[in-house]
Amino acid sequence: MKDKINYVMIDPDCFYCLVLSTIEVFNRETTGFLMGNYRKRTINGEKRNIVACEVAYPLQTAYRNPTSVTKGNERAFERVRATIPSMNLFLLGEYHSHPFTDASLTRDDMDYIKDRLEQIYGKKENLIKNYWLELVISINKKIYKKPHEIGWSWRDYPQKAKCNVKINPYLGYDLTFGGYWVFKDNGKIRKTQTTIYIPWVKDYWSW
Numbered sequence: 001m002k003d004k005i006n007y008v009m010i011d012p013d014c015f016y017c018l019v020l021s022t023i024e025v026f027n028r029e030t031t032g033f034l035m036g037n038y039r040k041r042t043i044n045g046e047k048r049n050i051v052a053c054e055v056a057y058p059l060q061t062a063y064r065n066p067t068s069v070t071k072g073n074e075r076a077f078e079r080v081r082a083t084i085p086s087m088n089l090f091l092l093g094e095y096h097s098h099p100f101t102d103a104s105l106t107r108d109d110m111d112y113i114k115d116r117l118e119q120i121y122g123k124k125e126n127l128i129k130n131y132w133l134e135l136v137i138s139i140n141k142k143i144y145k146k147p148h149e150i151g152w153s154w155r156d157y158p159q160k161a162k163c164n165v166k167i168n169p170y171l172g173y174d175l176t177f178g179g180y181w182v183f184k185d186n187g188k189i190r191k192t193q194t195t196i197y198i199p200w201v202k203d204y205w206s207w
């Protein structure tokens with residue numbers, strides 16, 4: 001299990017959905033489900049079992065505020081949740097954005113995830129039993145005095161990762177991705193940060 005949780009890879013389609021849904025509702029928070037699977041991957045010369053985020057689904061019925069986001073329509077939420085295993089997808093957890101603040105979990109986030117973790121406990125439609133993945137995406141607006149070329153760029157950090165998107169010559173967004181596994185340990189809720197791994201970005205830049 002320890003090896004599996006060290007790296008969380010984000011596939012291209014999933015990544016684009018995370019970026020677009022975070023920018024769309026800025027300066028409010030977005031939220032949605034994350035689905036994925038196991039992969040084998042050689043990282044720094046070592047073969048590892050990793051988890052890949054393959055699909056992100058933003059919840060259209062969520063109530064979005066600048067400092068919080070909630071389920072909104074409980075029945076709609078449950079319909080989506082129940083559809084996930086029917087489509088042969090495995091739930092990894094959820095994602096949400098933090099406009100203007102850090103890509104880390106707040107106390108409120110931990111309380112919410114604790115409840116969600118209890119709901120999914122032991123269910124086989126979850127890829128990793130009793131572990132919940134939460135991706136937190138911080139977003140900040142950038143206003144440029146001088147014109148910049150539109151496009152996007154990427155930077156790796158030891159565990160988090162950062163993306164800058166310039167949507168016009170004077171406006172861009174900085175997005176930082178943080179990944180956390182949340183689990184129960186002796187009845188207490190704990191978190192451990194995982195490494196966000198996006199190797200295909202390098203292929204993209206070498207085109």
Ligand SMILES: [Zn+2]
Nearest residue numbers: 096098106109
């Ligand atoms: Zn949060």
